[in-house]
Amino acid sequence: MDKRDDGKPPASHDGSSRGLSRRDFIKVTGAVVPAGVLVGERLLHAEAAAAADVVGPGAVPITLRINGTSHRLSVEPRVTLLDALRDRLAITGAKKVCDRATCGACTVLVDSKAIYACSMLAIDAQGRDIVTIEGLAPEGELHPVSAAFVDHDAQQCGFCTPGFVVATAAFLHRHPDPTYEEVKAGLGGNLCRCGTYVGLRQAALDAAQRMKGGLA
């Protein structure tokens, strides 16, 4: 299937080729890798921190900045960002489905980049700007992507929908004027079981137009 095992260079979750890709990210920091192992510019910092201050296995206090609000909580280092959001903070828009970086139902933005919250540890999300589906628009209002999903019926049971909306918003942020084919490739990191892809593709293209019109 196109989105996996296609032999192409890894694309990031939101279809960009810049920075750390989703697959590299998962390879390096997958949930089984001990806390503190990070990549890129954070590596040295993390190593230094690890040497000085080994955390866990018991609960540790952390602070997460989610949708513009700081939340203090206490979690074991093995707790994923997804479980911290859902089980500790009752922020349940991101869904738990595959729990291993395949389906995208848990997609959130971390520093404006779409990531699988099931495959990032909560302690590693500290100091970063986390935006969940709830943070895309104030309650009672619809983000242009959400509105396009409604108009094109890009949802049935709706369990994959929040992940798809966040992934679409991130994709459009980097590809403000995508072609149909780019939408098909760029949203390949999420899966739907009811079969809403026809509406989804229309919704993504339509949302791009709405956001160009200054609605975002």
Add this chain to the structure above:
Amino acid sequence: MADYQWPQADDRSLIGKRISRLDGPIKSSGRATYTYDVQRPGLLFGKLVLSPHAHARIVSIDTSSAERMPGVQAVDVIRDAGQEVLWVGQEILAVAAETDEQARDAARAVKITYEKLPHLVSDVEPAQAGDRAEEEAEQVTGDPDAGFREADATIEGRYGSSVITHCCLESHGQVAEWEGDNLTVWASTQNVTGLVGQYAEGLQIPAGNVRIITPMMGGGFGSKFQADTWGLSCARLSKQAGRPVKMMLERDQELLVAGARPSIHARVRAGAKRDGTLTAWSSQAWGTGGITSRGSVNLPYIFQIPNRRSSYVRVSTNIGPARAWRAPRHPQMCLITMAALEDLAAELGMDALDFFLKNVGIMGARAQTYRQELLKGAELMEWKKKWHPRGDQTSGPNKRGLGLALHTWGGGGHQSNCNCTIHPDGSVEVSLASQDLGTGTRTVIAIVAAETFGLPLDAVKVNIGDSRYPPSGPSGGSTTVGGVSSSTRRAATSALNELLAKVAPSLGVEPGQLEAVDGRIQVIGDSSKSIAWKQACAKLGTTPITASGRRSRDLISSGVGGIQMAEVSVDIETGVVKMEKMVAVQDCGLVIDVKTAESQVHGACIMGVTYALYEEKLMDEATGLCLNPDMEFYKLAGIGDIGEIEVHMMTGPGYDDRGVIGLGEPPVISPGAAISNAVANAIGVRVPTLPLTPEKVLAALEKKGGAA
């Protein structure tokens, strides 16, 4: 008095239009609450311990270390020492702890020893199944031997579909909470009303003490009708701990035990005259749906070939148990029949479309619908322009082909009771204990009520998903829309008639001379003699009107026909099949919401592409294990795997006047067969079984000698 019959086409303001689903905004903004999302004070997390063996006897269970683990609050043994487990994943016990992580640790700390017993997990032919094979009586109609003598051409082939799973994105599970002797269960279910009795019986408590709530539902597809072992265990854990417990299946558990569609395979012989007239059919079918599976296999599908013989052997295997999967057994029977008949058309050198049209006369009650649909589909697919005989002879590795299939389904309406309330302030509520699986049930109910009252859609509040509302049946077999639309129409019409009786004196007419349109009550056809809806309702004083309605058979119908055509491309170097285009032409009586109806058909086609090309529950005979209980290797189609889909709903005279018929099952039946036929047309050889993986495509090509 207002009449409850469906309004004529010209009088419909909402029914039959394109209306966005009502719960769209809360779903697409992440604010819809599913069972998995339910938060309760003091909530504990439950975790199941499952059998790691396909067949074994439990020798001992030691939960003592688990009970001492941090955070553990309750342990519930489901299957005790001495009992057998019959598949990998069969439930043995459950634990509840303060956090999900602690519950997982505790589950791992349980010590269970087993005595392994012989298993069979492979999808084998009856001859290899020994005493696991159970034969059903052969069915014979006409004189099959004479039918084959009459035939100018016969084919023999082997066709089949593998075991697949439901893979609901919201896994099975629930939150259970007790208040004294009363139990509330938030459940991800297709059967809100029915679960009350199941919990009551399973826990030996009065049904009146059980309340089931299903706020939103993350997919069921036929797998969520039961309280299930884990539901009852969750309630017991909660009772034991004195706190609410959430226990949702993990993804591997969901794929192992929470639903599978049986395999069905067959060896087929079919014969026809030179002009395409079918004369004879013979099939020996077999398949497995786990230890036991219900339901029979009736072949051939739809085509009532005058001389036919069919048999079926059920093979018992140690895999997770079968559950109803959208249109149980129809997709598999459709594949076997349509593939064999397409092979026969190819043998005769006929275009499959012409061959099917030639045999419309034996397609039963919906024959003329099929004829119209085949012609419409051919137009939308540009069939005659694109079709070529078997084997795309153009150069290059990419071969294109066309295939078609037809399907049928019942429908009707499940038992449904509805209460409709008009409040003195003019607001309207409709309450019934149905559930919205994502099909648009909530929206359909609102459309019917708003249409009846002549009000805008947002004037109606729909209350569903709670067993405290009037009982409705399970959402299975495409029966929901018929049940809820007719009960809502009857309840709303009765409530309206009470209101008309209150208002009539003030307008100086009889109630029978009044109608509700455009937000007012008026003398029929005369808007000058009217009263606004709100003012009319104010005449109720302080007492609302509540009227009830039940499923009404004269508003609904059963029995639909649909056809689908697929265009595929196949890379004969890699074996990769791509769905390029599908056309779906579907009859389902009176369509209440065209938008969500089309979504159902789109979704069914996509689910069909998925089982046609990717899905298979892979079992390993040596270990008895399932090899792909996850979403990396249990593959679902992604957004880029789906080509163009064109949907045409058969509506208007001859269709609308049948009344409402459900749509969940019919369009998911044909895709596998249509795609299999398209691949055969593209590459010139039949790939015998679904899914049509690259490996199987290349094997079929190799057998044939390489080229298409």
